[in-house]
Amino acid sequence: MSGELSPIDTAKFVAAKRAVDFVEDGMRVGLGTGSTAAWMVRCLGERIREEGLKISGVPTSTRTAELARQVGIHVVSLDEARWLDLTIDGTDEYDADLCLIKGGGGALLQEKIVATASDQMVVIADPTKQVEKLGAFPLPVEVVPFGWQTTKALLEEMLVSMDVLGRRSTLRMNGDAAFVTDEGNHIVDLHLQRIGNPRQLSLVLNQIPGVVENGLFIDICDVVVVGHGDGKVEVTDINEGTHEEDRIEFVDTDNLFADI
Numbered sequence: 001m002s003g004e005l006s007p008i009d010t011a012k013f014v015a016a017k018r019a020v021d022f023v024e025d026g027m028r029v030g031l032g033t034g035s036t037a038a039w040m041v042r043c044l045g046e047r048i049r050e051e052g053l054k055i056s057g058v059p060t061s062t063r064t065a066e067l068a069r070q071v072g073i074h075v076v077s078l079d080e081a082r083w084l085d086l087t088i089d090g091t092d093e094y095d096a097d098l099c100l101i102k103g104g105g106g107a108l109l110q111e112k113i114v115a116t117a118s119d120q121m122v123v124i125a126d127p128t129k130q131v132e133k134l135g136a137f138p139l140p141v142e143v144v145p146f147g148w149q150t151t152k153a154l155l156e157e158m159l160v161s162m163d164v165l166g167r168r169s170t171l172r173m174n175g176d177a178a179f180v181t182d183e184g185n186h187i188v189d190l191h192l193q194r195i196g197n198p199r200q201l202s203l204v205l206n207q208i209p210g211v212v213e214n215g216l217f218i219d220i221c222d223v224v225v226v227g228h229g230d231g232k233v234e235v236t237d238i239n240e241g242t243h244e245e246d247r248i249e250f251v252d253t254d255n256l257f258a259d260i
Helices: 007-022 035-051 062-070 108-116 148-159 198-205
Strands: 028-031 056-059 086-089 121-125 139-143 168-171 186-191 211-214 223-227 232-237 242-247
Touching (some): 035 086, 056 062, 148 168, 148 198, 198 211
Parallel strands (some): 028 056, 028 086
Antiparallel strands (some): 139 211, 168 186, 223 232, 232 242
């Protein structure tokens, strides 16, 4: 199967495969959203089929919920689960302190709520997601539809006093219409190029009327699992101060790779 996957998809798959090793029987697990998280959901489904693993999954989007049900994961709401043992999710960027930018898939609000309601957050990524400074990837900010243009103007005005290189903002679109999140909100993407102080920016962003949440995940991620195109996997635990390397060998598994 590795010959049928691109190097980037192989990297995503082996990271997901290694990350689901953190899941134990009986756990309540947050299920992330995005292309890398989709591999993780499939890998969890494989463990359920092959090992009889019993878990409850809390999805961070409607599309993740649909995929989880398809692969046999018992899906519950966060209100039903109340608290989670673990959340596994992807990221758009991460730095050496495991600060993240998330929200490229438009699910940042549910992703942040679920991640902060977990004992541990494990992030899965490919090597392209690691950066020295956050900001090359546009920072998503979820805003309520009412007065969104005013909110966007306030965001741009606020950025003048922030340690960033760029200050352009754009409303995220879905074809000819504004993109709408699962909560019925819009997303304004901030094209900052470099964020000098992510913690300060996150705090200031959430003070602006109309802003629901931003895509900076600060002091939330505990472990990052990075997959490589040759099957190598690196696991960094920021709390334990450890860095380990492994290698994932895998064979063709039709049920796992179908419809990814």
